[in-house]
Amino acid sequence: MSTFKNVELTKKANVYFDGNVTSRSFLDENGESKSLGIMMPGSYTFGTNQAELMEILDGEVEVKLKDSDTWNTYTADTSFDVPANSSFDIKVKTITDYCCSYLK
Secondary structure, three states: OOOOOOOEEOOOOEEEHHHOEEEEEEEOOOOOEEEEEEEOOEEEEEEOOOEEEEEEEEEEEEEEEOOOOOOEEEEOOEEEEEOOOOEEEEEEEEEEEEEEEEEO
16 A cells, blocks of 8 residues: 555654654554654664564665574565564665554
8 A cells, every 4th residue: 555544643753773663653544553754774673562563664774583593675565564562683784764564
């Protein structure tokens, strides 16, 4: 899906890692929580409370999930799942546009 209709958007940005990662949170028309954001090149570690689906809209990243030794590459139109109460390391190779869906 390339567009979202009838959303409830939080105006204030989520800013992480000295502004190198930013996003905007919203609820879609089904009440599901999501965020759209941009990551600048660099290495970051994110923790999760809920399970997440990370969709890479544009760019290139390498991701290693907690308790894994494997780095996987994701580019435009690919995605990966992160379990609840976990974390992942991400190496952002090029400016990356993403959508994160918080799963119940």
